Amino acid sequence: MSNVQHLIVATRNAHKTREIQRILGADFVVRDLSAYPEIPETVESGKTFEENATLKATAASRQLPGLVVADDSGLEVDALGGAPGIYSARYAGQNATDKENIDKLLEELARIERAKRSARFRCVIALAREGKLLGTFEGVVEGMIVDSPRGTNGFGYDPIFVPREFEQTFGELPAEVKDRISHRGRAIRLFAAVLANRKTGNQGLGGGGGAPGGGGAPGCC
Numbered sequence: 001m002s003n004v005q006h007l008i009v010a011t012r013n014a015h016k017t018r019e020i021q022r023i024l025g026a027d028f029v030v031r032d033l034s035a036y037p038e039i040p041e042t043v044e045s046g047k048t049f050e051e052n053a054t055l056k057a058t059a060a061s062r063q064l065p066g067l068v069v070a071d072d073s074g075l076e077v078d079a080l081g082g083a084p085g086i087y088s089a090r091y092a093g094q095n096a097t098d099k100e101n102i103d104k105l106l107e108e109l110a111r112i113e114r115a116k117r118s119a120r121f122r123c124v125i126a127l128a129r130e131g132k133l134l135g136t137f138e139g140v141v142e143g144m145i146v147d148s149p150r151g152t153n154g155f156g157y158d159p160i161f162v163p164r165e166f167e168q169t170f171g172e173l174p175a176e177v178k179d180r181i182s183h184r185g186r187a188i189r190l191f192a193a194v195l196a197n198r199k200t201g202n203q204g205l206g207g208g209g210g211a212p213g214g215g216g217a218p219g220c221c
């Protein structure tokens with residue numbers, strides 16, 4: 001019997017799918033909504049990452065079999081009061097490119113000195129089945145925003161984000177390093193640990209656990 005677990009990620013962002021597959025490794029086969037063009041876009045009307053991740057996961061899981069996860073994520077810049085936050089994908093407008101979003105952010109920060117450019121990526125993974133939320137998992141990585149883009153790895157704001165205790169941006173760091181410390185890596189590993197526990201029959205998982213400095217799992221399943 002194969003131990004491979006099938007998982008649908010309710011996203012049309014192929015970068016997220018690739019990272020999630022990479023983080024989960026060969027024990028999982030990950031597909032995303034590119035395989036299901038008939039499923040409509042979910043309106044992200046929530047006020048938090050958790051609300052939006054929940055909306056995306058529950059909506060898709062009403063129409064798809066098995067376990068469905070959604071990722072809502074973004075960049076919070078302290079000098080901008082937490083912006084772009086949940087609006088990260090559309091900071092420079094509805095269909096903005098990564099470059100347009102980065103250019104707008106760097107313009108907003110133009111007069112902010114280096115020491116005040118602290119920021120973090122946050123990711124909430126929501127897990128659902130048959131329209132019901134089973135749990136949410138959060139990961140955070142702290143860092144700062146540099147003056148100009150560096151590197152071509154990753155996606156989104158990666159070329160302008162330097163994680164704490166590093167000198168290179170996520171755009172310059174190898175994928176394995178990003179996965180080890182990133183908001184998404186932390187959230188996905190929490191989620192995978194809960195699934196593994198469920199498989200071994202240890203379901204007493206309510207509340208609170210979390211990776212050090214990496215967010216936590218409000219509870220699952």
Ligand code: ITT
Nearest residue numbers: 011012013071072073074075088089155156157158
């Ligand atoms: P789905 O809703 O279909 O999943 P999306 O890209 O619209 O795709 P979000 O609403 O969660 O997803 O917005 C996430 C945005 O936050 C993303 O487009 C990037 O701009 C930024 N972001 C999130 N994680 C990132 C990462 O690891 N590196 C760089 N930027 C990231």
